[in-house]
Amino acid sequence: ARPRVGYFFTGKAVDTLISEKITDIKVDEIKATPVIVKESTSVYDAIVTLFLTDVGTLFVSDDEGNLQGIVSRKDLLKTAIGNTNTHQIPIGVVMTRMPNIVTVTPEESAYEAARKIVDHQVDALPVVKAVIENGQEKYKIVGKVTKTTITKLFVELGKN
Amino acid sequence: ARPRVGYFFTGKAVDTLISEKITDIKVDEIKATPVIVKESTSVYDAIVTLFLTDVGTLFVSDDEGNLQGIVSRKDLLKTAIGNTNTHQIPIGVVMTRMPNIVTVTPEESAYEAARKIVDHQVDALPVVKAVIENGQEKYKIVGKVTKTTITKLFVELGKN
Numbered sequence: 001a002r003p004r005v006g007y008f009f010t011g012k013a014v015d016t017l018i019s020e021k022i023t024d025i026k027v028d029e030i031k032a033t034p035v036i037v038k039e040s041t042s043v044y045d046a047i048v049t050l051f052l053t054d055v056g057t058l059f060v061s062d063d064e065g066n067l068q069g070i071v072s073r074k075d076l077l078k079t080a081i082g083n084t085n086t087h088q089i090p091i092g093v094v095m096t097r098m099p100n101i102v103t104v105t106p107e108e109s110a111y112e113a114a115r116k117i118v119d120h121q122v123d124a125l126p127v128v129k130a131v132i133e134n135g136q137e138k139y140k141i142v143g144k145v146t147k148t149t150i151t152k153l154f155v156e157l158g159k160n
Numbered sequence: 161a162r163p164r165v166g167y168f169f170t171g172k173a174v175d176t177l178i179s180e181k182i183t184d185i186k187v188d189e190i191k192a193t194p195v196i197v198k199e200s201t202s203v204y205d206a207i208v209t210l211f212l213t214d215v216g217t218l219f220v221s222d223d224e225g226n227l228q229g230i231v232s233r234k235d236l237l238k239t240a241i242g243n244t245n246t247h248q249i250p251i252g253v254v255m256t257r258m259p260n261i262v263t264v265t266p267e268e269s270a271y272e273a274a275r276k277i278v279d280h281q282v283d284a285l286p287v288v289k290a291v292i293e294n295g296q297e298k299y300k301i302v303g304k305v306t307k308t309t310i311t312k313l314f315v316e317l318g319k320n
Binding site for chain 2: 014015017018019021022023044047050051054056073074076077078080081084086109110111114115117118121123147148150151152153154155157158159
């Protein structure tokens, strides 16, 4: 059932087909649901949220759902190990803040999202849509792409 | 340069080619270097090691390099948040212990490793070789496969 001869089955052609497939898949098709908290959330409550929702990264937004920050397990671990009272530290103090966050748009490819994760050594990217509010550019959080998202996609591609 | 006609270029055939490629890549080709600590290491020192080596998971072995346990960022976070003295808690107390660890062998495929990561909801798998020592089956740690490994492989596949 798998002919191993002929022009199309050289390594080169197969690699090109795979590359095409991977760059054809859009972030919009694979994005997962982000867990979003407020900047005033305590580090303690953020850690509890992390465990209850079974995620590795929390996103921080204002009341309008605009991206303000991102908090990783390591950010929380760094804070938890040095402080006895994580109830009194707001995550706004420990999060990575805009504009220092690597983001992706729904129109970008799965390949581009994975490349950003690898190049910037992050676990997760917020999927955002740029909007103008009161003359300022804001980024609405509409999803996330994480190493888990990419690993699941890899399994899907291998399944056939 | 990319002929779009002919039998081999139906969606079905492309998916089969991708699946073949992904299952042809062996764990041995993609495995990364694991960071290994001893069971007596304190939770505090384990957290410091995690930051210094820039990894997300630590593996625990005996003096012969046999797998005993695995410690995630969440295991450490759970311990750090509830305890003021992480210097006095050995990671042996908080780690996941054999035989409750999902492992992979160098001969298994990248697809199989990714499937185990997704199905068991873990961040990392130790790559092990089974050996018999004093009549007991032991597992030598020879590498690791993580969500990062799979994400990097995904980027490689998309690059062509």
